[in-house]
Amino acid sequence: MSEEKEYSKRVFKYDGKVYEDPAPDMTPEEIKKAWQPMFPELANATIEEETDDEGTLTVTFVKRAGTKGAHNRRLCVKILDLRSESGRYYFRIGDGNDFEGAVKALKAQFGPGERNWNPETLEWDVPATEYSEKKLAKIFPNAEACFTILRSQLRMF
Secondary structure (H helix, E strand, O other): OOOOOOOOEEEEEEOOEEEEOOOOOOOHHHHHHHHOOOOHHHHHOEEEEEEOOOOEEEEEEEOOOOOOOHHHOOOOOOEEEEEEEOOEEEEEEOOOOOHHHHHHHHHHHOOOOOOEEEOOOOEEEEEOOHHHHHHHHHHOOOHHHHHHHHHHHHHHO
């Protein structure tokens, strides 16, 4: 059964911005997949469609909340200067292509009581636990290597 076009114009909305239809011959799902290199979090987004009184179809990509959304992907921002002290891990995060995304991911993975930001040293700190290591590994591509290096340094002393 083919679906008839019931709109005069189609626009796409994502993250508060409206975009003109980039390819009228593509389905919303195909557009979503095509945009994933620019917006990786679309991989788990849902699609909502609404037609207004003037016949404009607005296709909205909605980010899914939770651990399977954008916060579960590794970012191209790396951990720098990881150290362990007084039962906490201290680290800085480097400038990458998604620094703000890394900050949001840290805030999402670690609650306010678990993570701290020190603007004087530009360091984050989180509890020094295996659970924290797993959370950081979900966010940062170099986390596992950093913890391996840190453990070998700690064994030296």
